[in-house]
Amino acid sequence: MKKGILMVNLGSPDSPTPKDVKTYLGEFLMDERVIDVPLWARTLLVKGIILNTRPKQSAKAYQKIWWENGSPLIVLSEQLKEKVQEKVDYPVALAMRYGSMTIKKGLQELVDKGVEEVFLIPLYPQFAMATTETILVLAEEVRAQHFPNVKIQDLPAFYNNEDYINVLSNSIQHHLKDKDYEHLLFSYHGVPERHIRKSDITKSHCKIDGSCCATPSPAHEFCYRHQCKEVTRLVAEKLNLKPDTYSTSFQSRLGFDPWLQPYTDRTIERLGKKGIKNMAIVTPAFVSDCLETLEEIAMEGEELFHEVGGKEFTTVPCLNSDQPWVDLLAQWINDWAKTPVNA
Ligand SMILES: C=CC1=C(C)c2cc3[nH]c(cc4nc(cc5[nH]c(cc1n2)c(C)c5CCC(=O)O)C(CCC(=O)O)=C4C)c(C)c3C=C
Numbered sequence: 001m002k003k004g005i006l007m008v009n010l011g012s013p014d015s016p017t018p019k020d021v022k023t024y025l026g027e028f029l030m031d032e033r034v035i036d037v038p039l040w041a042r043t044l045l046v047k048g049i050i051l052n053t054r055p056k057q058s059a060k061a062y063q064k065i066w067w068e069n070g071s072p073l074i075v076l077s078e079q080l081k082e083k084v085q086e087k088v089d090y091p092v093a094l095a096m097r098y099g100s101m102t103i104k105k106g107l108q109e110l111v112d113k114g115v116e117e118v119f120l121i122p123l124y125p126q127f128a129m130a131t132t133e134t135i136l137v138l139a140e141e142v143r144a145q146h147f148p149n150v151k152i153q154d155l156p157a158f159y160n161n162e163d164y165i166n167v168l169s170n171s172i173q174h175h176l177k178d179k180d181y182e183h184l185l186f187s188y189h190g191v192p193e194r195h196i197r198k199s200d201i202t203k204s205h206c207k208i209d210g211s212c213c214a215t216p217s218p219a220h221e222f223c224y225r226h227q228c229k230e231v232t233r234l235v236a237e238k239l240n241l242k243p244d245t246y247s248t249s250f251q252s253r254l255g256f257d258p259w260l261q262p263y264t265d266r267t268i269e270r271l272g273k274k275g276i277k278n279m280a281i282v283t284p285a286f287v288s289d290c291l292e293t294l295e296e297i298a299m300e301g302e303e304l305f306h307e308v309g310g311k312e313f314t315t316v317p318c319l320n321s322d323q324p325w326v327d328l329l330a331q332w333i334n335d336w337a338k339t340p341v342n343a
Pocket residue numbers: 010011012013025034035054058071073124128130131189190191192224252254285286289290291292
């Protein structure tokens with residue numbers, strides 16, 4: 001059976017205009033795994049409230065980071081795909097969960113090349129209902145409806161993979177080698193606390209307290225909070241970071257429900273007010289730089305830090321298409337391709 005690879009990231013609007021941003025946000029936020037309330041309530045919230053105000057505001061943010069050749073997230077994911085393609089003998093396609101680069105088009109591209117067995121790589125280190133799960137569910141729906149003879153296997157969350165932690169740690173070390181930072185903040189995209197409870201397969205483990213994520217449990221296979229905290233712990237261990245010189249926070253909250261805490265903006269504020277002058281920030285929930293890293297962190301975050309007395313604010317870029325990351329993806333692909341079918 002001919003093998004192929006489908007890498008999937010989140011997606012971006014076609015352009016940074018309010019109209020295109022509205023179309024994109026409409027699809028994104030109507031996903032029942034992103035805003036997980038009953039359809040009538042989601043429709044009211046998204047179409048009746050959010051889409052009347054947010055697209056204008058988001059479009060302004062997108063305009064600040066948009067590149068000549070398009071959305072940074074798309075351009076960087078395309079560069080990643082090209083570089084992985086150079087390293088493996090199987091056709092590699094790229095798709096986005098939302099927007100015009102659909103999973104259906106990505107699968108079609110592979111099928112047109114004769115592919116019958118697909119390795120699906122969600123481009124997220126940690127599992128979340130709003131990211132990995134929604135990709136897997138949609139890919140299976142599309143497969144069953146349009147490509148019933150195709151077999152799909154997916155790459156599980158790789159947050160604690162030793163090689164991934166090495167690549168991430170080396171990247172952080174490289175970008176901060178000449179920086180005299182006092183605090184390294186690991187900022188992950190947030191999710192509503194409710195999402196963590198919904199993904200708890202034990203139905204009772206995740207209390208979202210000080211200890212549940214550090215207490216071994218089968219729930220952690222699908223616990224985004226645990227997986228984020230593990231990335232911080234493993235990188236800190238690898239880089240020999242001293243306690244109190246690093247911490248974890250969650251960014252990009254939307255709406256009024258409680259999201260994972262501590263929030264990144266409040267943490268930046270607290271660090272500045274505490275007298276920290278030089279801080280660095282890394283965003284390991286994203287493999288490609290995007291609106292959330294380039295605008296919310298590198299622009300808004302820096303401004304906030306300066307407002308509260310901070311001086312130097314260094315952002316570590318995402319892994320993007322760095323060669324060690326490309327090499328690692330190629331290694332995972334080759335390992336998958338060597339595994340006998342049904343093994
Ligand atoms: C209920 C809303 C949202 C959840 C839950 C959520 C989870 C989540 N998102 C990412 C990654 C990205 N999100 C991005 C943008 C973005 N996210 C939301 C909302 C939720 N995300 C919105 C409304 C937006 C659009 C921008 C805005 O209006 O603020 C992006 C950037 C996309 C880009 O084009 O650059 C990424 C990437 C993760 C990893 C995650 C859960 C773990």
